[in-house]
Amino acid sequence: MQRTLIWDLPTRLFHWTLALSFAGAWLTSDGDQWRAIHVFLGYLMLALVGFRLLWGFAGSHFSRFASFWFGPKEALIYLQQVASGRAQRHVGHNPTGSLAIYILLALAMVVGVTGVLTLGGDEQQGIAAGWASFAQIQTIKKLHDLCATLMLLVVMGHITGVVVESVLHKENLARSMVTGTKLADADTPVAKPHTGVALLMLLLITGFALWWFDYAIDRQLDSQPGQVESVADNNEPRVKFVGRQLPDNAQWRNECGSCHAVFYPALLPARSWQKIMAEQSQHFGTDLGLDASTSAAVLAFMTANAADQHNTEAAFKIEQSIPRDATPLRITETPYWLHKHQEIAAADWASALVKSKSNCAACHSDADKGTFEDAAMQIPGPALTKP
Incomplete structure (x- = not known):
């Protein structure tokens, strides 16, 4: 036996890049401040x-x-052979490993596609923005997580198999x-090295x-209206975020804003405003008067822009939290608002x-726009008082 090139360079680059992309996407799945990284890794996985x-038909033999x-x-037969310690050695992928590869490719595709749809439905962003409402996207979101x-x-299981076979x-x-x-x-x-293909992959990535x-994250968003810069903690990346641009109305803004801060209609159902x-x-x-x-x-x-319309994620969750026989007149009395703010300390209020509690703009820099995205929220630090 002699040492032979089995895995060409593009296959190896694919393997480790996919592994790192999935690990990174998993670690950045929580928190809007990581969304730009999470979405990038999702597109990269796809x-x-x-x-x-394509390489499964055009690559080297193995x-x-x-x-x-x-x-x-x-x-299954190969697993039984492994358990008995009599499994045949395969130069390329063994039967169990090959099955894992096909499953991973299928799952990665579903995760990527449902991620794009979830981004478009939940956040109204990306290439699928506006394709589905918040209510419709919930099943897709669950499929994405699953x-x-x-x-x-x-x-x-794949890593375990690699260790066992090694x-x-x-x-x-x-x-x-x-x-x-x-x-x-x-x-x-x-195998042929296919160095040129690998270099092209690196160049494209x-x-x-x-x-x-x-x-996409910096210059393009700088030019868009309604931009909100993330106010994440100092130890987290500051990612600029643009929420969905909601309809505005000068007459509504002038009349309501003459006495208090304007509260976007999406924060209460239509029956409440009526x-x-x-x-x-x-x-x-x-x-x-x-x-x-x-x-x-x-x-x-x-x-026309009440919570019933599900124009934002917050609107959808607010509307879903209110019993059908209830007509709240205060935003701060809706179940979703109470749930989201229950852990805020009295000292912060x-x-x-x-x-x-009605000073939404103190924590939500996009309150005036009505989007109330997590990336635009931060509880202010202790107020500086004069000695």
Whole structure:
């Protein structure tokens, strides 16, 4: 036997880049401050899967699907052989490993596609923005999370298999996926390095990363209206974020803003705004004094953009939390608002920078726009008081 090149460079680059992309995407799945990184890695995973599907027909011998086209029955038999310590050594992928590869490719594709759809539905961003409402996207979001978890389990099983087979056959399989070489018979097909393809992959990945983090996240968003810069903790990346641009109305803004901060209609259902306007002569102890024409125009805007329309993630969750027989008149009394703010300390509410639960803009820099995205939220630090 002699040391032979089994895995070409593009296959190895795909393997480790996909592994790092999935690990990074998993670690950045929580928190809007990591969204730019998470989405980038998701798009990268989709591109890598697309490449691997092509390379399964155009790559070197052991990179082609034809060299490891095993069925579930063969994979099960191989597992039984491994358990008995009599498993046959495979220069390329063994039956169980090949099955894991197909499952991982399928799951990665589903995770990527559902991620794009979730981003478009939940955050109204990306290439699928506006394709589905928040209500419609919930099933897709659950599928995304489920497949990501299944993918993690398959990865763990794959790693376990690599360790077991490395011990069983006394060879370092992980190292062979780095060097590309394994001990093989003289008549074993030798892989072509395909260095040019690997360099092209690196160039495309690097170019996409530079475009994404420099242009798409920074320059492009700088030019868009309604920009909100992330106010994440200092030890987290400051990622600029643009929420969905919601309709505005000067008459509504002027009338409501003349007495208090404007609260975007998406924070209450239409029936709440209808009741508020019907009782405007006793609007929390004040007579609004609006004429019929102005009242009708303001009410029309508020009902058209109320929480029932699910224009934002917050609107959807607020509307879903309110019982159908309830008509809250205060945003701070809705179940979702109470749930989201239950852990805020009394000292934060009493801060000179906050003062009131109705001062949404103290923590939400996009409150005036009505989007209330997590990336635009930060509880102010202790207020500085004069000695």
